[in-house]
Each structure stands twice: as structure tokens, then as C-alpha cells.
Amino acid sequence: MLATLAGCMAYHNRNSTGAVKTAKNSCKQYGEVDLQPGWFDDSYRYFLENAVEISSIPDFNISVPVDVPVILNGTMILLYKDAYDQFLGNYDNSFYYGAGALGYWLLVMVLGAVNTWSRFLFPGLIKKLSFGPINWWREYVSMPATFRKKKAQEQKLLKIFDFLIPSRYETLVVTGFYAYIIAVHSIKYHFVSEVPIFESKYDFQLRNVADRTGIVATVMMPLVFLYAGRNNILQWFTGWSYNTFMTYHRHLARVMFLLVVIHSVTFSVELGEYYSEDMADTYLIWGTIATVSSGIIIFQAMLFFRRNWYEIFLLIHIIMAALYIAGTWIHVDELGYVWFCYATVAPWCFDRLVRIVRLFAFGFPKAKVTLLANDTIKVEIPKPSYWKSVPGGHAFIHFIKPTYFWQSHPFTFVDSPHDSHIILYCKVKGGITHSLYRTLVNNPGQTATIRVGVEGPYGESTPAKYADSAVFIAGGNGIPGLYSEIMDIARCVTNETKKKLKLIWIIREYKSLEWFTEELEILKNTTIETTIYVTKPECNGDIANYLDMKEEEEEEKEEDGSKNSKSEGGVSTSSISAKFAHITFTEGRPSIEGIVNNEVHEANGSVAFVSCGHPVMVDEVRYYACENINNSEKKRVDFFEQVQVWA
Incomplete structure (x- = not known):
């Protein structure tokens, strides 16, 4: 038998070192026969004789069985080789295509890293890149x-869906990935009709599609879970936001799900009459459990x-993800792809471990939680001395109550102006904020x-600090993160510098x-030019009426024996007007187009816009910043979005 095999391998000089080694490994793996060194030369000599x-x-x-080596038909040898290359070679090709998918995202991440780190390492050069093809691209x-x-x-x-x-760049990246996946699942399905490995071309291609989609989905799995951490x-590395x-x-995840579904369906169809029998295999x-979980x-x-049901979504998501990993692990354990399960579980477990370490390192201090005006909850949390805040960053907070201690929710924060606390301002919506309310x-x-328990900080400040003019435009409860970031920049800016810092806050009522x-009071000691737009001033009257109203409230408190004449914000109402003299108040809805155009025109050089707040406002800032990229004065215009979509 070995002599016949050697003769077959030698036909058309196909007995390469790799082929001989593969034959030896296959005999060991599938036949439990350990071939001795030099077996091919001895067997081929015997074949020739x-x-x-x-x-x-x-x-x-x-x-x-026969007891002599057999000379096989040369034409059939090549046909069988071609047929098995198509069938067994599909396993190798599928792995390469999966690796290519990972390579695609590696390239995208490298491009992201180049963009991010060039801003950090060469800010002066980046500010000068405001011409021709670069402007067109941006x-x-x-x-x-x-x-x-x-x-x-x-x-x-x-109504439901x-x-x-995504942004246009993100859309192009995702579209390119979809195109790659479609392309690699549309090629190399050649069928050799003369060789009956499969009964028909349909069965052959069905099996190849099943194998390819399953392998590519498995190779992609670690990246799907890593991106969610x-x-x-x-x-x-990339500078991308969460x-x-x-x-x-x-x-x-959607691509992986589609590949898993195609894999399951095509493999089930390919089983045909053996479906019921084979489906009893563990x-x-x-594999079916993993498919259903996905x-x-x-x-x-x-x-x-x-x-609408974020907490329920998150719980189901975690349970189903664990089932998917477990199902895939058992499914591929004997097929040679379990290493990708290791690569999936390792970062997932590492992420959870780091979260726990961060929680316990911060401790579980008592926070002062207060309901303020405009359905806003203020949370004041003492922080450890080692804990360094990230300007514009966020942290995940656990409120240690029996009904929701296990939930963690992300909020941006600011540092307390007086002591070592971080302060969160949470808008009352549904879920945990409504329970607190x-x-x-x-x-x-x-x-x-x-x-409370605090996990963080996460996030990074934007590259706006490198621009000659930085304009931060916040809406409603989007102010904390932008305030934290612009204050961090202001600490490094002296009165002699030409850098301009502007903070624009759009609120509904006084x-x-x-x-x-x-926080607004502290702005008077900085170089930040602050403007507040009040879009519905009639709700409280003008600013004077608002202050009068607060003074009346304080007088009533004193008559009732109140010991504290200060508002929740910590400022005596009789002095608010003086303390806000450094802020420009404008009543009415602002023109985002006018603000952006004016700031670009007045900028001494490059200008960066940073926005957070109502999605419509953020989208308008982005749109008009793009409209001003090709400005007549050749100033560099950048836009950075600080809106984070947690749910």
C-alpha cells in the first residue's frame, strides 16, 4: 500500500518534502501508524521494481486486497488531486479568508492609530494640513x-426598528468589510465532475459553503468579543471612542451571525437522510445551541x-454570549479550531477581572445623591488619592441598593472645585435614574x-487642545464632560497666549x-469665553425674575427656620448676578450655522469644535464644521463628537 501511495505521489514530481511530511502526519493522526524516516524512498524503490x-x-x-503495488491511471490521479484540492483545500482557504478578515480590521486600526498619534506627536504639522486632497477627504x-x-x-x-x-467613514469601513466577506464566500467552488467524492455539484458546493462560513465565523469570533470590551x-492604540x-x-456580530446561520442551514441540508441520526452527536x-443563542x-x-429595557437587554446579552462561546467551544473542540475559543474567552475574562479590580481598588464610598432642578440628579463621590480623572472621560457607577447593585451605568463627571470628589450629573430618564428619582x-x-462602586475612569480627551481655537458646544446635560475637558485645557493656557477657548451652553430655561x-462660577478665573443660550426664557421670565424668585424662596426658608440660605448649587442667590457677570446670556434658539461660521472667521488659526448634547444639535455642529473645511482663509477646521451611545 505504501508503495502504491509513493508511486501516486511521485507522478508529475508531486513528492515534495511538504507532501511527504503531510502523508506521514496523516498516517499518524488517522491510522495511528508511525512511518519510519526514509519510508518514501524505500517505498518508491519498491514501487519501481x-x-x-x-x-x-x-x-x-x-x-x-492485492499483494503488489498498483500503477494508477495518471489522468485520474490528477483529477482526484484537483478534486481533493477543491474539497480539502477549502479548509485552508477558509482559514486564510478568516485571517484576511482579521487583517482587514488590523489595517483599519492601524490607519486609525496613524490618525490619532499624528495629532499627538505632530500637532503643528496637522494644523497646516488644510489643502487640496486632504480637505476633500475630510x-x-x-x-x-x-x-x-x-x-x-x-x-x-x-416605529419599532x-x-x-454611522459616520460616512465608518459606513465605508463597514461596507468594505461586507464586500470582503461576500467576495471570499463567492470564489473557489470548482467541482470536478469526473471524481465522485460527492454525488453532485450541488452537494459538493453545499458542503464547501457550510465549511467555509463556519470556519470564517469562528476565526472572527475573538475580534467580535474584543471590540465589545x-x-x-x-x-x-487607535484613539477610537468606545x-x-x-x-x-x-x-x-451581525456578519458572524449570518455566517453561522448559513453554516448551520447548509450543513443540515447536506446531511440529508442522516440528519436525525447525526444530530444526536454532542x-x-x-453547535445548534450556539446558533440559537446568536x-x-x-x-x-x-x-x-x-x-427601553437596557438592564434586561444586558443580562440576556451576557447569558447568551456565554452560551454562544460554550456551544462553539464544544462544537469545534475536535475540529482543530478550539484555539479561537481560547482567544475569545481570555480577553473577555480579563476584561471582567480588570473591572472587579477597579471596583475594589476604588472602594465603595458613600455618595451624596441630590435631586436638583430640571430633573437632574447630582452624585458627589469621594475618590481615592491615586485616582486620576480623565478630562471628558466617564466612569461606570454601581448604586449599592438591593434591587440594582449589580447594574453599572456610565456617566461623565467633573472634579469637585473644592475637594477630592468627582461629581456626576445624571438626567432622570428610565431605569435606574428613575428609581433614584x-x-x-x-x-x-x-x-x-x-x-456606590466606581469603575473607571474610561475615555480620552479630544485633540481639540492642539487647535489655536477650541469651541465647546454643549446642550442640556451634555455640559459636564465638555466643561471638564475645557477646564483642563484652560489650566495650561496663560493670558499671554493666543489660544482661544470658548464654551457655549444651550439650555431650555434659567x-x-x-x-x-x-462650576459656572469658577469660569471667571479662567480665559474661557462663556456664552449661555436660554431657548425658553419665558418659562422663568428673564434672569432678573429668576434671581428674584430664588431670593423669595430663600426668604421663605429663613422664616421657616432654615439654617442654610444657599441654593443647591452652593451660591447665595443675592450674589448670583455678580458671579455670572463673566458669562454672556442670550435668549432664544441659537443658529448653529451662524456660530460655526463666525467662530471659523474669528479664529486666529486652526479651530476645533467639540460637541455633546441633543443629537440634532450635535449633528448640526458636525454638518456646518464640514461645510467650513474649505474656508477661504485656509484655516484647519476639526470636529469631535463627545456623544456616547451606551444603549
């Missing part, structure tokens, strides 16, 4: 929304469910002390000032 044609063997019967590709203005805003389809559209070193990683994570049972993940991860609204002074009074 003793091999005969099949036609010369008397009474030849294919089912009866105006039409890297900065704008995919379609006109809408990027941060939710889009609706049939809400969705978000909070403690992701790739965020530092929001960007989650955008790519969702599309990677690896197929767990389907549940994709369905319940729709924006509609994430926004119901607790606080009935408490004396609408205040409570709640033990009472919104109450919950951010202390």
Missing part, C-alpha cells in the same frame, strides 16, 4: 455623517430593546446617602443654571 497495471492482475476485484469622507446631517440622531423604521447610522487596549468600537462590534447539539442576541440587541423626591431636602452654579 514491482508495480503492475490493474489490467495485468488476474481476476481483479476491487474489494479484494469634508466628504472622514468627518461628515453618511447622509447629510443625521448621525447622532435615531432613525425609525416601522430604530437604528443609528471596556478595558480594551485597542482603544488606546462608541466607535461598539459600532464596529455590532456589524462584526458537537452538533452544542439569534437571540441579534434580535434582542435591536436599538428599540436597548433603549422616586427615592429622592420623597426624602427630606430631596437628598440621600447611597454607597432654572437649569441651578445645578451647575459652582
Whole structure:
């Protein structure tokens, strides 16, 4: 038999060192036969001396073994080689295509890293790049929304299927990935009809599609889970926001799900009449569990469910993800692809471990939680001495209450102006903030002390600090992160420098000032030019009426025996007017187009816009910043979005 094999391998000089080694390994793996060194030379010599044609063997019967080497038909040898190259070679090709998918994202990340680190290492050079093809790329590709203005805003389809559209660059990246996946699953399915490995071309291609989709999905799996992690070193490497990683994570997960479904369906069809019998195998049972789990993940991860039942979504998401990993692990354990399960579980477990370490390192201090004006909850948390805040960053907070201690929610924060606290301003919506609201609204002074856990900080400040003029435009509760970042820049700016810092805050009514009074007061000691737009001043009257109203409230408190004549913001109402003299108040809805155009025109050089707040406002800032990239004065214009989509 070995002599016949050697003769077959030597036909057309196909007995390369690699082929001989593969034959030896196959005999060891599948036949438990350990071939000795030099087996090929000995066997081939024996073949040359003793091999005969099949036609010369008397009474030849294919089912009866023969004791001499056989000379096989050369044409059939090549046909069988071609057929097995197509079938078995599909395993290798599938692995390479999966590796190519990882390579695609590596290239995208490298480009992201070059963009990020060039801003950090060569800020002066970047400010000068405001011409020709670079402006075209930034105006039409890297900065704008995919379609006109809408990027941060939710889009609706049939009322239930809400969705978000990525930026134009992100859309091109995702489209390129989809194109790659479609391309590699549309090639190399040649069928050799003369060789009956499969009964028909249909069966052959069905099996190849099943194998390819399953292998590529498995190779992609580590990246899908890595992109979803909070403690992701790739965020530092690329400079992408968590929001960007989650955008790519969702599309990677959708592609992986589609490949898994195609794999399961085509393999089931290929089994045919043996389906019931083979489905009793453990690896197929767990493969089915993994497929069903991925389907549940994709369905319940729709924006509609994430926004309305986030806590339930997150719990189901984690359970189903664990089931998917377990199912895939058992499914591929004996197929040679379990290493990709290791590569998936390792960063997932590492991420959870780091989260726990961060929580316990911070400790579980008692936080002062207060309900303020405009349905805003203020959370004051003492921080450890080692804990360094990230300007514009965020942290995940656990409120240690029996009903929701296990939940963690992200909030931007500012440092307390007086002591070593961080302060969160949480807008009352649904879920945990609504539960806190119901607790606080009935408490004396609408205040409570709640033990909390803090995991963070996460995030990075924007490169706006390198621009000659930095304009921060916040709406409503989007102010804390932008305030934290512009204050960090202001600490490094002296009165002699030409750098301009502007903070624009758009609020609905004057009472919104109450919950951010202390921070606004501190601005008077900086070079930051601050403007506050009040879009609905009639709700409280003008600023004077608002102050009069607060003074009346304080007088009533004194008559009732109140010991504290200060508002929740910590500023005496009789002195608020003087303390706000450094801020320009404008009543009415601002023109974002006018603000952006004016700031570009007045800038001494490069100008960067940073925005956070209502999605419509953020999208407008992005749109008009793009419109000004090709300005007549050749100034560099940048836009950075600080809106984070957590759900």
C-alpha cells in the first residue's frame, strides 16, 4: 500500500518534502501508524521494481486486497488531486479568508492609530494640513455623517426598528468589510465532475459553503468579543471612542451571525437522510445551541430593546454570549479550531477581572445623591488619592441598593472645585435614574446617602487642545464632560497666549443654571469665553425674575427656620448676578450655522469644535464644521463628537 501511495505521489514530481511530511502526519493522526524516516524512498524503490497495471492482475476485484503495488491511471490521479484540492483545500482557504478578515480590521486600526498619534506627536504639522486632497477627504469622507446631517440622531423604521447610522467613514469601513466577506464566500467552488467524492455539484458546493462560513465565523469570533470590551487596549492604540468600537462590534456580530446561520442551514441540508441520526452527536447539539443563542442576541440587541429595557437587554446579552462561546467551544473542540475559543474567552475574562479590580481598588464610598432642578440628579463621590480623572472621560457607577447593585451605568463627571470628589450629573430618564428619582423626591431636602462602586475612569480627551481655537458646544446635560475637558485645557493656557477657548451652553430655561452654579462660577478665573443660550426664557421670565424668585424662596426658608440660605448649587442667590457677570446670556434658539461660521472667521488659526448634547444639535455642529473645511482663509477646521451611545 505504501508503495502504491509513493508511486501516486511521485507522478508529475508531486513528492515534495511538504507532501511527504503531510502523508506521514496523516498516517499518524488517522491510522495511528508511525512511518519510519526514509519510508518514501524505500517505498518508491519498491514501487519501481514491482508495480503492475490493474489490467495485468488476474481476476481483479476491487474489494479484494492485492499483494503488489498498483500503477494508477495518471489522468485520474490528477483529477482526484484537483478534486481533493477543491474539497480539502477549502479548509485552508477558509482559514486564510478568516485571517484576511482579521487583517482587514488590523489595517483599519492601524490607519486609525496613524490618525490619532499624528495629532499627538505632530500637532503643528496637522494644523497646516488644510489643502487640496486632504480637505476633500475630510469634508466628504472622514468627518461628515453618511447622509447629510443625521448621525447622532435615531432613525425609525416601522416605529419599532430604530437604528443609528454611522459616520460616512465608518459606513465605508463597514461596507468594505461586507464586500470582503461576500467576495471570499463567492470564489473557489470548482467541482470536478469526473471524481465522485460527492454525488453532485450541488452537494459538493453545499458542503464547501457550510465549511467555509463556519470556519470564517469562528476565526472572527475573538475580534467580535474584543471590540465589545471596556478595558480594551485597542482603544488606546487607535484613539477610537468606545462608541466607535461598539459600532464596529455590532456589524462584526451581525456578519458572524449570518455566517453561522448559513453554516448551520447548509450543513443540515447536506446531511440529508442522516440528519436525525447525526444530530444526536454532542458537537452538533452544542453547535445548534450556539446558533440559537446568536439569534437571540441579534434580535434582542435591536436599538428599540436597548433603549427601553437596557438592564434586561444586558443580562440576556451576557447569558447568551456565554452560551454562544460554550456551544462553539464544544462544537469545534475536535475540529482543530478550539484555539479561537481560547482567544475569545481570555480577553473577555480579563476584561471582567480588570473591572472587579477597579471596583475594589476604588472602594465603595458613600455618595451624596441630590435631586436638583430640571430633573437632574447630582452624585458627589469621594475618590481615592491615586485616582486620576480623565478630562471628558466617564466612569461606570454601581448604586449599592438591593434591587440594582449589580447594574453599572456610565456617566461623565467633573472634579469637585473644592475637594477630592468627582461629581456626576445624571438626567432622570428610565431605569435606574428613575428609581433614584422616586427615592429622592420623597426624602427630606430631596437628598440621600447611597454607597456606590466606581469603575473607571474610561475615555480620552479630544485633540481639540492642539487647535489655536477650541469651541465647546454643549446642550442640556451634555455640559459636564465638555466643561471638564475645557477646564483642563484652560489650566495650561496663560493670558499671554493666543489660544482661544470658548464654551457655549444651550439650555431650555434659567432654572437649569441651578445645578451647575459652582462650576459656572469658577469660569471667571479662567480665559474661557462663556456664552449661555436660554431657548425658553419665558418659562422663568428673564434672569432678573429668576434671581428674584430664588431670593423669595430663600426668604421663605429663613422664616421657616432654615439654617442654610444657599441654593443647591452652593451660591447665595443675592450674589448670583455678580458671579455670572463673566458669562454672556442670550435668549432664544441659537443658529448653529451662524456660530460655526463666525467662530471659523474669528479664529486666529486652526479651530476645533467639540460637541455633546441633543443629537440634532450635535449633528448640526458636525454638518456646518464640514461645510467650513474649505474656508477661504485656509484655516484647519476639526470636529469631535463627545456623544456616547451606551444603549
